[in-house]
Amino acid sequence: MRRRTMPSNKAELEARLAAVHPGDSVRGLFFKSVLSLVQQQAGLAALETVRQGALGAAYTDLLTYPARDFLTLLYRAADALEPLLGPEDAVFHACGEKDVTRFSTGPGMLIFGIISRGDPQKLFAGAQMGYGAAVSYGSRDYVPTGPTSGTLHMRRDMLPPAYHEGILTGALKVLGLQGTARATPRGIDSADYDIQWA
Known part of the structure; x- marks a missing residue:
């Protein structure tokens, strides 16, 4: 409907x-x-x-x-x-x-298959490299906050936060995991993403 x-x-x-x-x-x-x-x-x-x-x-x-x-x-x-x-x-x-x-099946195979080796912490720590293979702008800095959580700080990225939440939760699914990503906007082109998985 x-x-x-x-x-x-x-x-x-x-x-x-x-x-x-x-x-x-x-x-x-x-x-x-x-x-x-x-x-x-x-x-x-x-x-x-x-x-x-x-x-x-x-x-x-x-x-x-x-x-x-x-x-x-x-x-x-x-x-x-x-x-x-x-x-x-x-x-x-x-x-x-x-x-x-x-x-993840194209240009991202390196970071998903070789660098991360199924480990979300390694995957998100390589976010700048991954995004750098996809877009020409912005900076991403990842800080682990626990064994199964972390915060990704994105600056000068003007795409909607919900789009990046989809990317981050989708990345976890590619690794065979379920999780969440919640954005805290810091401006029209900046946000912090709290990521958790199980």
């Missing part, structure tokens, strides 16, 4: 776009993964609506594209998927989880 749709928060999108620096970019595989989620959940008509305009490019996994376009894509995906998945934060979370699952 379809829920009543609400447009995603375009004022927040504009604030996030204003935080983007020239040259900030995102790898094409993340665009493709979000578009795939839209098609799987909402069908081809919704996909074509989301792809309109500048987002109509044929993306290549390892090439990079403007972060502004990726932000716009996330909010368009929220407009298309809210009737099916719930509020925009639920859509952003789903996009993040799908993206990290796809990343």
Whole structure:
């Protein structure tokens, strides 16, 4: 059953776009993964609506594209998927989880398969390396807070916190674990993520 749709928060999108620096970019595989989620959940008509305009490019996994376009894509995906998945934060979370699952079988194989060796502490300690293989901007610093917990400090990353929560909980699922990631926003482009798993 379809829920009543609400447009995603375009004022927040504009604030996030204003935080983007020239040259900030995102790898094409993340665009493709979000578009795939839209098609799987909402069908081809919704996909074509989301792809309109500048987002109509044929993306290549390892090439990079403007972060502004990726932000716009996330909010368009929220407009298309809210009737099916719930509020925009639920859509952003789903996009993040799908993206990290796809990343772990491509450019992220090094950090997921070799560096982390199934250990979440090692995986999150390598967050800067992992994100550095995905985007051209921002800094990430991880501090363990217990045997099965830690806090990831993200700075100068303008993507919605719910998207990163999806990435972090999705990363735990890739390792075969269940867990949570809760964001404490520190500004439009900064947040701290408390991560726990079992």
